[in-house]
Amino acid sequence: MNNVYVKHTVAFILLYVAQIFLLDKVALWGFVTPMIYILFILSLPFDTPNWLMVVLGFAAGLIMDSFTGSLGMHALSLMTIAFMRKWVITVIPFYGEKEPHLQPKLYDMKFVWYLQYTFLLTLIHHAIYYFVDAMSLKHFGHTLWVILVNTLFTVIAIFIVQAIFYKPSKRY
Amino acid sequence: MQNLLKFLIRIIDIILYLILVFVCIFFIYKTSAYRQWALNGFSKEVCGPLLRLQSNIEQYTSLKQENVDLLAQNEQLMSMIAHQNMDMANDLEDSTMYDFIHARVIENTISKRNNVIILNKGSKAGIQPDMGVISPQGIVGIVKDVSPNFSIVLSLLNENFSVSAKDKRTETVGMITWNGKNYKYAQLENLINIEDVRVGDTVVTQYSMLYPMEYPVGVIAAGTSSKAVGGYFILQVELFQNFSRLDNVYVVKSRFLNEMKALQERSKDE
Structure with a gap:
């Protein structure tokens, strides 16, 4: 039991260090910044109660906000995907046995399932984040383009991290 | 009553989510309230030192480029001195109008629509809101909020900057x-x-x-x-100014800023 908390705390710290010290300095073509830190919320166990998801999403987002000086934008978008994860999971067809204590991992799930899961939640997160950032629908096309390209790069980054660091769980 | 309680517990996540959405929206709209919170609360104690450590590392790795830039700046200053000697009388008034406070950038973004910069000096060094920020290369932004040790600058790369x-x-x-x-x-x-x-x-x-x-x-x-x-x-x-490589900046302190502000206040009252 304790092991789970320690594991997620360590994952949280490592992801945030990577995000703040490394990825936030990246700006490919001036607007692409992969947001790897949302993997913390994405990889929480399936049986996490939803109210806890919301609280964790809010807290984690607020911590990211205070590092980047952005105004509650990370908190709002991260909290929203934490809140909506429950429904996103039910929407995506799930093959095989449900094991509620497990966390969504690339190696444990089917590749297609994990791709859909990551892509949907990342898209929602980025859509909220960049539209709040733009604060208007004035440059709608440009904002849409920014959202799509950033989603692509974030998903790629998440897959790389998953492939390297998240080992498959032991089956019971 | 018990049914109501059960119902509330079942939708606790939705209630919680809606409340926190309002908190976020409050932060996003009342940007100054948020910044006050961020500057005085969590950020100052926890993020400030961490960000400073990070910028120290970055400064070390970019020393070479820094040298080149400083040499260029030296050259520029020398030509300015030469220029000033020629028409000293004209420039005297202008050159004494501004003081420059040196500061270093500890956090800077460029990829967002509304970018902000955080500097390592604040009101203790004499920085106030509404002061201009320049680098040796060109203009950078305007000071938006200050705490004793840090200040938040509205970057030129921001919708609200003009x-x-x-x-x-x-x-x-x-x-x-x-x-x-x-x-x-x-x-x-x-x-x-x-x-x-x-x-x-x-x-x-x-x-x-x-x-x-x-x-x-x-x-x-x-x-x-x-x-x-x-x-x-x-x-x-x-x-x-290449905003992806922003380090040494100067906050421009106009000698007449307070006088000007007071004048504006007075004319507002009437």
């Missing part, structure tokens, strides 16, 4: 803004006549309390002049 500027050669006056697309280019807007303006012309600031007079901004970039609503022209300006 400053009047002119083409140095033809004295064509316009407004510098940023359209959020590329951190290397800003836009010179509200131009009535662009016939005389040529590609490569230097764009400088106009007389204001924020920046020294005729401080460099950038050069007019090729192509892409467009007509906006109302018949005004927009030109692309390639910025002198």
Whole structure:
């Protein structure tokens, strides 16, 4: 039991260090910044109660906000995907046995399932984040383009991290 | 009653979510309230030292480029001294108008629509809101909020930033803004006549309390002049300051800032 908390705390710290010290300095073509830190919320166990998801999403987002000086934008978008994860999971067809204590991992799930899961939640997160950032629908096309390209790069980054660091769980 | 309680517990996540959404929206709209919280609360104690550590590492790795930039700045200053000796009488008034407070950038973004910069000095060093921020290369932004040890600067790369500027050669006056697309280019807007303006012309600031007079901004970039609503022209300006490599900046402290503010307050009252 304790092991789970320690594991997620360590994952949280490592992801945030990577995000703040490394990825936030990246700006490919001036607007692409992969947001790897949302993997913390994405990889929480399936049986996490939803109210806890919301609280964790809010807290984690607020911590990211205070590092980047952005105004509650990370908190709002991260909290929203934490809140909506429950429904996103039910929407995506799930093959095989449900094991509620497990966390969504690339190696444990089917590749297609994990791709859909990551892509949907990342898209929602980025859509909220960049539209709040733009604060208007004035440059709608440009904002849409920014959202799509950033989603692509974030998903790629998440897959790389998953492939390297998240080992498959032991089956019971 | 028990049923109601059960129902509430079942939808506790939705209630919690809606409440926190309002908190976020409050932060996003009341940006100054958020910044106050961020500056005085969590950030100052926890993020400040961490960010400082990070910028220390970055400063170390960019020492070589830093040297090159400093040499260039030296050259510029020397030519300014030479220039000043020639018409000392004219410039005397202007050169004593501003003090410069040196600060270092500890956090800077360029990829968002509204970017902010955090500096390692605050009100203890004499920085106040509404002061201009420049780098040796060009203008950088405006101070928005200060705490004793840190200050938040509205970057030039921000929708809410605008400053009047002119083409140095033809004295064509316009407004510098940023359209959020590329951190290397800003836009010179509200131009009535662009016939005389040529590609490569230097764009400088106009007389204001924020920046020294005729401080460099950038050069007019090729192509892409467009007509906006109302018949005004927009030109692309390639910025002198590379915002992806921002380190040493100077906060411009006008000797007359407080006097000016007091005057504005007084005229508001009447």
